[in-house]
Amino acid sequence: MKITRITATALHVPFTLDVPGGRQHQEALGCCIVEVETDEGLIGHGLTAITQEKVAESIITHVLAPALIGTDPLAHEARWEQMYWLTASRGQTGYAQHAIAAIDVALWDIKGKALRQPIWRLLGAARQKLEIYATFGFEFLDIDGLRGAVRSLSSEGIEHLKMVVGFRALPRRESRSLMSVIREDAKRVHAVREAAGDEVSLYIDANCGLDAYHAERLIRMTADCNLGFFEEPITQNDALAMADLRARTGMPLTCGQNEGLAYRFRDWLMARSVDFVQPNVVITGGFTQCVRIAALANAFNVPITSGGAYPLHNMHLQAGVGNGTKVEWHLPVVAMMKQIYQGFPEPVGPHITMSEAPGLGFELLPQALEAYRV
């Protein structure tokens, strides 16, 4: 089998989120979609996001695609090595890893279609049914909106919830101090814990938006809220600062979704910075590298979990490998994906069951690329 076409398309996708509890929220998210076609007529698709989509599109179109035409799409290690040495030969992380991720996901979609197996089965089929956690607690909801969303999600049987803290607290600016941000966060976290009751797991995520001092202050302000983990608590996912924060506070920490290369995960594991790692297949170099990272974490007896959204792709990793755990059901990203994809499974209560459809198991809607092309 040979690759005959690779097409990258940057998208800007507006959508309406029906917030649990009855409100609506208008938003738009970007992503870059890749299609890889073979001489046997199979077409695989992949995606990358949380980056500059036009840059990823350009790297794929002008650098990676010309080199990959005519090569074997099923040789995923060979293709990954080829892409790595072409775009990041001195270990650079960043845009190149996004581009590699998008193509690697498409290659695994082709592999699954060729072998008539879903990707999660090709990765090892550790489990067919996954727990989800719902990411719902966004900055655009006030405290009443948060309470209403919690009540609605709890009534659907959702048992694990994640909310945003430290929203754009860094970079520092004169108009808003980090302390004022975390004081408000602490109020919001307390309100959500009160509304959710004691039985629901509650996680927080600062998206690298705090420094170590304010992350620790926030942990102390919410010490009575029994938080399950704190994701990307501090800027740059600094391994030593996170290890220190974890040792000082006892708060379980996690990160990894926005990282490009596996050595970063080694550094957190060696420094004891994390309780979970979160490789994301659409960002962290695709399934090929995320499987390596899961195995690395396994050697440290550390589980992986999902972060950075894109659950339709990442649930294959969580279901496939032995130390996989929950999948992040990120409500805005799911609403966005409904504008571009069809045929994917959805959770029933707190679980999602992996389908037997080959490859990723879902397809692009026919008009999506034209409708949302940037």
Ligand SMILES: [Mg+2]
């Ligand atoms: Mg996150």
